[in-house]
Amino acid sequence: MTEILFYQLQRQSVEQVLPSLLEKSLERGWKVVVQSASDERLDALDAYLWTYRDDAFLPHGSAREPEAPRQPILLTATDSNPNGASVRFLIDGAEIPPDLDRYQRIVLLFDGEDEEAVARARGHWNDAKARGLEATYWQADENGRWQRKA
Numbered sequence: 001m002t003e004i005l006f007y008q009l010q011r012q013s014v015e016q017v018l019p020s021l022l023e024k025s026l027e028r029g030w031k032v033v034v035q036s037a038s039d040e041r042l043d044a045l046d047a048y049l050w051t052y053r054d055d056a057f058l059p060h061g062s063a064r065e066p067e068a069p070r071q072p073i074l075l076t077a078t079d080s081n082p083n084g085a086s087v088r089f090l091i092d093g094a095e096i097p098p099d100l101d102r103y104q105r106i107v108l109l110f111d112g113e114d115e116e117a118v119a120r121a122r123g124h125w126n127d128a129k130a131r132g133l134e135a136t137y138w139q140a141d142e143n144g145r146w147q148r149k150a
Helices: 014-027 039-051 115-130
Strands: 003-009 032-035 073-076 087-090 105-111 134-140 146-148
Touching: 003 014, 003 115, 014 032, 014 039, 014 073, 014 087, 014 105, 039 073, 105 115, 115 134
Parallel strands: 003 105, 003 134, 032 073, 032 087, 087 105
Antiparallel strands: 134 146
16 A cells, blocks of 8 residues: 655755655665656756765656666656656655555655645645545654654
8 A cells, every 4th residue: 555655844945855765765775756846846956966965966867868767766747657666756746646556655745834835735635544545744853853743
């Protein structure tokens, strides 16, 4: 069964949170898709993931590239899954894909200071619970460590 994780970002941006979550996914041997609502956002994220830390990088590519099926982390603005990922990250309001049962895990990152984003996440939470899916809600404490809240 697909597990849906809701990460409420407060005082942290996607760029601050996503790399460590992607690293943990790769450590577990998972292929990942990161979906945003726009190609422009993904272009910026693509550049950032190569340089986010001096001593590391995250191997990734874009769904627009011919090597997309071979990428351990794939960036896309659609609900496609060309690399056969088992984990899908949704950022910037990207919608939960209709074929969510293809994934072991869906991770929804949303801005906790944006009322519209919170309302959209709340709707996804209610839908997940109504469908009997396993859903967990995470929020960072004052030290930036993730705490399970529900």
